[in-house]
Amino acid sequence: xxxxxxxxxxxxxxxxxxxxxxxxxxxxxxxxxxxxxxxxxxxxxxxxxxxxxxxxxxxxxxxxxxxxxxxxxxxxxxxxxxxxxxxxxxxxxxxxxxxxxxxxxxxxxxxxxxxxxxxxxxxxxxxxxxxxxxxxxxxxxxxxxxxxxxxxxxxxxxxxxxxxxxxxxxxxxxxxxxxxxxxxxxxxxxxxxxxxxxxxxxxxxxxxxxxxxxxxxxxxxxxxxxxxxxxxxxxxxxxxxxxxxxxxxxxxxxxxxxxxxxxxxxxxxxxxxxxxxxxxxxxxxxxxxxxxxxxxxxxxxxxxxxxxxxxxxxxxxxxxxxxxxxxxxxxxxxxxxxxxxxxxxxxxxxxxxxxxxxxx
Amino acid sequence: xxxxxxxxxxxxxxxxxxxxxxxxxxxxxxxxxxxxxxxxxxxxxxxxxxxxxxxxxxxxxxxxxxxxxxxxxxxxxxxxxxxxxxxxxxxxxxxxxxxxxxxxxxxxxxxxxxxxxxxxxxxxxxxxxxxxxxxxxxxxxxxxxxxxxxxxxxxxxxxxxxxxxxxxxxxxxxxxxxxxxxxxxxxxxxxxxxxxxxxxxxxxxxxxxxxxxxxxxxxxxxxxxxxxxxxxxxxxxxxxxxxxxxxxxxxxxxxxxxxxxxxxxxxxxxxxxxxxxxxxxxxxxxxxxxxxxxxxxxxxxx
Numbered sequence: 001x002x003x004x005x006x007x008x009x010x011x012x013x014x015x016x017x018x019x020x021x022x023x024x025x026x027x028x029x030x031x032x033x034x035x036x037x038x039x040x041x042x043x044x045x046x047x048x049x050x051x052x053x054x055x056x057x058x059x060x061x062x063x064x065x066x067x068x069x070x071x072x073x074x075x076x077x078x079x080x081x082x083x084x085x086x087x088x089x090x091x092x093x094x095x096x097x098x099x100x101x102x103x104x105x106x107x108x109x110x111x112x113x114x115x116x117x118x119x120x121x122x123x124x125x126x127x128x129x130x131x132x133x134x135x136x137x138x139x140x141x142x143x144x145x146x147x148x149x150x151x152x153x154x155x156x157x158x159x160x161x162x163x164x165x166x167x168x169x170x171x172x173x174x175x176x177x178x179x180x181x182x183x184x185x186x187x188x189x190x191x192x193x194x195x196x197x198x199x200x201x202x203x204x205x206x207x208x209x210x211x212x213x214x215x216x217x218x219x220x221x222x223x224x225x226x227x228x229x230x231x232x233x234x235x236x237x238x239x240x241x242x243x244x245x246x247x248x249x250x251x252x253x254x255x256x257x258x259x260x261x262x263x264x265x266x267x268x269x270x271x272x273x274x275x276x277x278x279x280x281x282x283x284x285x286x287x288x289x290x291x292x293x294x295x296x297x298x299x300x301x302x303x304x305x306x307x308x309x310x311x312x313x314x315x316x317x318x319x320x321x322x323x324x325x326x327x328x329x330x331x332x333x334x335x336x337x338x339x340x341x342x343x344x345x346x347x348x349x350x351x352x353x354x355x356x357x358x359x360x
Numbered sequence: 361x362x363x364x365x366x367x368x369x370x371x372x373x374x375x376x377x378x379x380x381x382x383x384x385x386x387x388x389x390x391x392x393x394x395x396x397x398x399x400x401x402x403x404x405x406x407x408x409x410x411x412x413x414x415x416x417x418x419x420x421x422x423x424x425x426x427x428x429x430x431x432x433x434x435x436x437x438x439x440x441x442x443x444x445x446x447x448x449x450x451x452x453x454x455x456x457x458x459x460x461x462x463x464x465x466x467x468x469x470x471x472x473x474x475x476x477x478x479x480x481x482x483x484x485x486x487x488x489x490x491x492x493x494x495x496x497x498x499x500x501x502x503x504x505x506x507x508x509x510x511x512x513x514x515x516x517x518x519x520x521x522x523x524x525x526x527x528x529x530x531x532x533x534x535x536x537x538x539x540x541x542x543x544x545x546x547x548x549x550x551x552x553x554x555x556x557x558x559x560x561x562x563x564x565x566x567x568x569x570x571x572x573x574x575x576x577x578x579x580x581x582x583x584x585x586x587x588x589x590x591x592x593x594x595x596x597x598x599x600x601x602x603x604x605x606x607x608x609x610x611x612x613x614x615x616x617x618x619x620x621x622x623x624x625x626x627x628x629x630x631x632x633x634x635x636x637x638x639x640x641x642x643x644x645x646x647x648x649x650x651x652x653x654x655x656x657x658x659x660x661x662x
Contacts, residue, residue: 030468034472082452084452134645134648134649138648138649138652138653138656139652140645140648140649140652141397141648143397143399143452144397144596144600144644144648145645145648147399147593147596148593148597148641148642148644148645149641149645151590151593151637151638151641152638152641152642155634155635155637155638156634156638158634159632159634159635162632162634163632277456277460280456281456281460284453284456316472317467317468317471317472319463319464319465319467319468319471320464320468321464322460322461322463322464322465322467322468323461323464323465323468325460325464326457326458326460326461326464327457327461329453329456329457329460330439330443330454330457330461332453333443333447333449333450333453333454333457334443334447334449336447336448336449337443337446337447337448337449338447340447340448341446341447
C-alpha cells in the first residue's frame with residue numbers, strides 16, 4: 001500500500017473516532033435534558049454490554065446477523081451495485097431454513113444443518129438475482145427494486161406462516177419448531193449466543209480472503225470504482241455485478257438461517273428487527289472494509305445489548321442508541337464534505353492573513 | 361360477501377388511506393424533479409405524526425399540531441438538503457440516517473414525555489376538523505364518498521392541482537425541474553440550482569409532516585410506534601409509478617390506497633391481506649420494467 005493511501009486511511013479513522021465521540025456527547029446532552037446523569041447512563045450501558053459473562057455473550061450473539069449482513073453490504077457496495085434488499089433476503093433465507101427443518105426431520109445432525117444453510121443461501125441469492133438482472137439488463141435502479149422487494153418478502157413470509165405453514169400451537173405468526181437435529185447449541189446459559197458464531201467466523205474469513213487477497217475480489221472492486229475502466233481491462237462488469245449481488249443475497253439469507261437454527265428454532269413473522277439495516281450501517285460507517293465491519297458490528301451489538309441494561313438501571317429509554325447511531329451515520333455521510341469545507345475555510349483564512357501581512 | 365367488501369364505504373376508506381400517500385408523494389416528486397431521490401420520507405412522516413400529537417395535546421389545538429408537524433418536516437428537509445447539496449453526501453445514506461433517527465427519536469420521546477410504551481392516545485389530543493360540503497349533503501352517494509373527511513383530504517386534492525401548475529406553468533417550477541435535469545444550464549441562466557434543491561427538500565419535509573399529522577390527528581387521535589408503516593416507501597412507489605407527474609402520481613396513490621383499504625376489509629373476513637398489500641411494490645417494479653423496455657425499443661428505432 002502506498003503512503004498516500006495509508007495516510008488517507010488514518011485520516012478517515014480519526015474522523016470516524018471523532019464522529020463517534022461527538023455523537024456520544026450529543027447522547028449525553030439528551031440524557032442531561034432528560035434529567036439523568038450521562039456518567040450513570042453510559043456506565044450502565046458499558047456494564048450491560050460487557051459486565052458479565054452473560055452480557056458479553058449477548059453482545060456477541062447480536063454480532064452474528066450484523067457481521068453477515070454487513071459483509072453482504074460490503075461485497076455488493078464495493079462492487080458498485082447497491083443491495084438494500086438484505087432484510088427481504090434474510091426473511092426468505094430464514095423461512096427456507098425453517099422449511100428444511102420441519103420437512104426433513106430425520107436427517108443426521110450435521111447434514112441437516114448444512115442443508116439448511118445451503119437452502120437459505122440459495123433462496124437469498126436467487127432473490128437478489130432478480131434486482132441484479134433488472135439492473136444489468138434494463139438499467140433499473142437496484143436501490144428502488146431492492147427496497148420494494150424487501151416489503152414483498154416480509155409480506156410473503158408473513159402469509160406463509162399465518163396460513164399454509166402456521167403452527168398449531170396458537171396464532172403466533174410462526175412455523176412449527178424445527179427438528180431437534182437442527183438446533184445449534186447454546187454456549188452460555190440464558191443468553192442467545194450459540195455455535196452459529198463459529199459458522200459466521202468461517203464465512204467471514206472466506207469473505208475477507210475473497211475480497212482482499214484474491215483476484216476475484218480485485219475484480220469486484222475494479223467494477224465498483226469504475227465499471228467502464230474495468231470493462232476496458234477485460235473484466236465482464238455485468239457478470240461481476242450479478243455475482244456480487246447474488247453473493248450478498250446469499251450472505252443475508254444465511255444470516256436468516258442462523259436466527260432460525262440458533263435463536264428461535266422456528267420462523268417468526270417478525271424474526272428480524274432490522275438486522276440487515278444495522279449490518280448495512282456497520283458497512284457504510286467503515287466504507288466497506290471487511291475488518292472494519294467486524295469491529296463496527298461488535299460496537300453496534302454492544303450498544304444494542306447495553307442499551308437494554310441502561311434502560312433497566314436508569315430508565316433512560318433504550319431507543320436513545322438509535323438516535324446516537326443515526327447521528328454517527330450523518331457525520332460519516334458528511335465526512336468528506338465537512339473536510340472539504342474546512343479546507344476551503346482554512347485556505348481563505350491563510351490567504352487573508354497573508355493579505356493582511358502585505359498591507360501592514 | 362362481495363357486497364360486504366365492495367361498497368361505498370370502500371371508496372370512502374380508499375380516499376382516507378390514500379391521503380397521506382398523496383401528500384408525501386407530492387413532496388417526494390418535488391425532490392425527484394430537483395434530482396434527489398428521497399428515501400427519507402418514511403422518517404419525515406413518522407416525525408410529523410409524533411409532533412402533530414405533541415402540539416395538539418399540549419396546546420389543545422389541532423392547528424398547533426399541524427404547525428409542529430410542518431416545522432419538524434421543515435427542519436429535517438433542511439438537514440437533508442444541507443448534507444446532500446452542500447456536503448455532497450450520498451442522498452441514500454442520509455435518508456437512511458433520517459429514517460433511523462425518526463424511529464429512535466419518536467419512541468424515545470414517547471417514553472420520556474408521555475411515559476408510555478407502544479402507543480399514546482388521550483382525549484386531550486384535538487383531532488383535525490372534518491369538512492361538510494353543504495351542496496352535496498342531500499345526494500346520498502356523494503355524501504358518503506366525499507363528505508365528512510378530515511380537512512387534509514381536500515387540501516391534498518387542491519395541492520395536486522397547485523403542484524401541477526407550479527411545476528409546469530410557472531418559471532419557478534421550470535427552474536426546479538431544470539435543477540434536476542440541466543443544473544449547469546440553470547446556473548448559466550443566473551438561477552441557483554442549489555437554492556431550488558433546498559426549496560424542494562424543505563417543501564418535501566413540510567408535506568411529509570402534513571401526511572404525518574393526517575395520520576395521527578385525522579381520524580383516530582393517537583400516536584403508535586412506527587406509525588408510518590412503510591407509507592413513505594409506498595409514496596416513493598407512487599412517484600415512480602406516476603413518473604413524478606403530479607396527476608399520475610395522484611392516480612397511483614389513489615390506486616395504492618384502494619388496495620390498502622381492500623386488504624384491511626379482506627382481513628376482517630379472514631382472507632389473507634398480504635397479497636393486496638404487496639401490490640404497490642410489485643406494481644412499481646413491473647412499471648419500471650415496462651417503462652424501460654418501451655424506452656429501449658424507442659432507442660432501437662432511432
